Amino acid sequence: MNDYLCMRHLEAVEQESEEIEHIIQYEKRPGLERPHPRETRVTTMAISSQPPPDSSQASIGRARMNRNVQPFPASMLDHCTVCLEEQLFSQAIALLSSGLTSGTCTSRPSQVPPIPHLALLATVAVHPSLTTRTADPTKPQAADDALRYLRHVSRLLSPRAAGLDKAFHFTAGSDRNDRSKRAKDRKSETAEVLPIDDANTIRSRYVDQESIWSNADDFWSVVGWAFNCSVKYKHRWQRWRAWLECMLEVLEADLHERTVDGTVTDSLLAQYLLPIGQGRNSKRRLMRAILANGSTKSLAEFNEIWRNETRLAKTTTQTANKKRKLDLDNDEFGDYFDESDEDSPATTARRSRSATAFSSRKASRQPSGDEDEGSEDESTVFDNSGMLGVEAFSGIDSIALRQRIVALLVRFCSTAPQLLLDVEDLFDLYTEFIRPLRLAAFEQFVVPMRAYLSIDSQCSLIQMLLRPLLTSSAPTYDANALTQADFECCYAPFTASTTSAVDNAKVSLLIEGLMRLLWRTGNLQITPRLRKLMGAGIEDRQARVEFDGRRKTGLKAMEDEEAVLAMQASGERLRSVLDLCAT
Incomplete structure (x- = not known):
């Protein structure tokens, strides 16, 4: 029996590794949407008569071993640390992985490294000099290995026991440009909160001045910048998407x-929410980060994490033709210490435990440490000003991640509203941002193909969106639980308060969403009254749409045409649901 369980577990771990590798391979192929593991993507809205699984448990419902944890053996840790300092990341991760998975089918605890090692790997997984700004094929592979290891840690162990809640700690800072000061503050804060002996320290620029934890102001700065990249810088989004997915799992x-333990105030998410102020305007920053769309305003608020992050790797021709002068008086060293040699063995040795005083002075003059001079690839930069629908938010995958963050905030607020907002206020803030969205994006946010919110939360969100859109003749509905009688009385037969095609299409989509929720919970009964009210509502919304005599062109004309088609399609789906449920 033990051999059988051992075999089953190894098969599960191998399958998980294949899924992550599958994700990474798709991320390396531009222009392709990554299918969700173990899920077949459909192009139309799926109708299910069964209630969906509780989305609050969707991501944490994976097989988690929650094994006991013990420190990494000193001798192996020292060897691993040397590998990390010499930037032999894949070799170090191989050692760490052996300690994580060895003895899986026994009572032997998993071996995890100290906090600095985990924090460094999170930086390695996404740093531009190791991913999108290098021509060395071994560096992106090391970044993939780091991400894979962190995901295995988060899925096999408790984040608290593994130390991920302490390793993934941002240093809040108000001055984005003073990176060296924040790095120094982070080191002193870490020393105060998490005492670490010298044996556990790592002398690497990816631990201090180049660490994501000291370069980003907070988690929401990263979220906003990552979603800006999803629209404006596709090559960077491929890396940030995988990093965000890993962070959300943790x-x-x-x-x-x-x-479960009743210690929500000590959670990692609670730490990330600490820098958020108490006022409503301060909390709007959360939604601006989640809905960042690469606009000029959004980029001004959520800018790059590392200097010149979006630059691509220099080509061989650029490097060969580049000439730099030698001016020692002005600290211009020509080709000496050139960034093309940044990761050479000699340069790496200078940054290791035997670093010289001169290399330290050089590092202090160049805190960013790896700024390439390659030009930005214009083909990877887009203007979203004319984008319609989901492409304004970089497509379905990007929107799904945004919804996942909102669902995480909903679960947090339902448990500890005093730490941020109660759920109703959170939805009020959320709807303020998504109500004005263009129709196709609006549809994906409020009635998505895969919902991360629970049925009750989804119902509350839809009703909150409907209230200001519905005509004044619709009765006000403030109850928490929606019944079919309430649906028939307050929603089904009504139109939008305006003659706008967009507003009436949104009302139709929201009413469709409520009807589907009633069906999924088994509370929908097809009666002649329901058919009559639904038919009247569909016809009245289509008849309500009026166009003035002026001929519309460009974006406005496209929006109106899109809205009319969406409203007609929604009406057909509503009738189809009635016919299907009646059989």
Whole structure:
């Protein structure tokens, strides 16, 4: 029996590794949407008569071993640390992985490295000099290995026991440009909160001045910049998307564990929400980060994490033709210490434990440490000003990640509203941002193909969106639980308060969403009254749409045409649901 269980577990771990590798391979192929693991993507809205699984448990419902944890053996840790300092990341990760998975089918604890090692790997997984700004094929592979290891840690162990809640700690800072000061502050804060002996330290620029934890102001700065990249810088989004997915797995698992233990105030998400102020305007920053769309305003608020992050790798021709002068008086060293040699063995040695005083002075003059001079590839930069629908938010995958963050905030607020907002206020803030969205994007945010919110939360969100859109003749509905009688009385037969095609299409989509929720919970009964009211509502919304005599062109004309088609399609789906449920 033990051999059988061992074999089953190894098969599960191998399958998980294949899924992550599958994700990474898709991320390396531009222009392709990554299918969700173990899920077949459909192009139309799926109708299910069964209630969906509780989305609050969707991500943490994976097989989690929650094994006991013990420190990494000193001798192996020292060897691993040397590899990390010499930037032999894949070799170090191979050692760490062996300690994580060895003895899986026994009572032997998993071996995890100290906090600085985990923090460094999170930087390695996404740093531009190791991913999109290097021509060395071994560096992106090391970044993939780092991401894979962190995901295995988060799925096999409790984030708290593994130390991920302490390793993934941002240093809040108000001055984005003073990076060296923040790095120094982070080191002193870490020393105060998490005492670490010298044996566990790593002398690497990816631990201090180049660390994501000291370069980003907070988690929401990263979220905003990552979603800006999803629209404006596709090559960077490929890396940020995988990093965000890993972070969300950790946040979800940690919040679940803290909720069970009654220690939500100590959760990693609670730490990330600390820099958010108390006022409503301060909390709007959360939604601006989640809905960042690459606009000029959004880029001004959520800018790059590392200097010149979006630059691509220099070509061989650029490097060969580049000439730099030698001017020692002005600290211009020509080709000496050139960035093309930044990761050479000699340069790496200078940054290791035997670093010289001169290399330290050089590092202090160039805190960013790896700024390439390659030009930005214009083909990877887009203007979203004319984009319609989901492409304004970089497509379905990007929107799904945004919804996942909102669902995480909903679970947090339902458990500890005093730490941020109650759920109703959170939805009020959320709807303020998504109500004005163009129709196709609006549809994906409020009635998505895969919902991350629970049925009750989804119902509350839809009703909150409907209230200001519905005509004044519709009765006000403020109850928490929606019944079919309430649906018939307050929603089904009504139009929007305006003659706008967009507003009436949104009302139709929201009413369709409520009807589907009633069906999924088994509370929808097809009666002659329901058919009559639904038919009247569909016809009245289409008849309500009026166009003035002026001929519309450009974006406005496209929006109106899109709205009319969407409203007609929604009406047909509503009738189809009635016919299907009646059989």
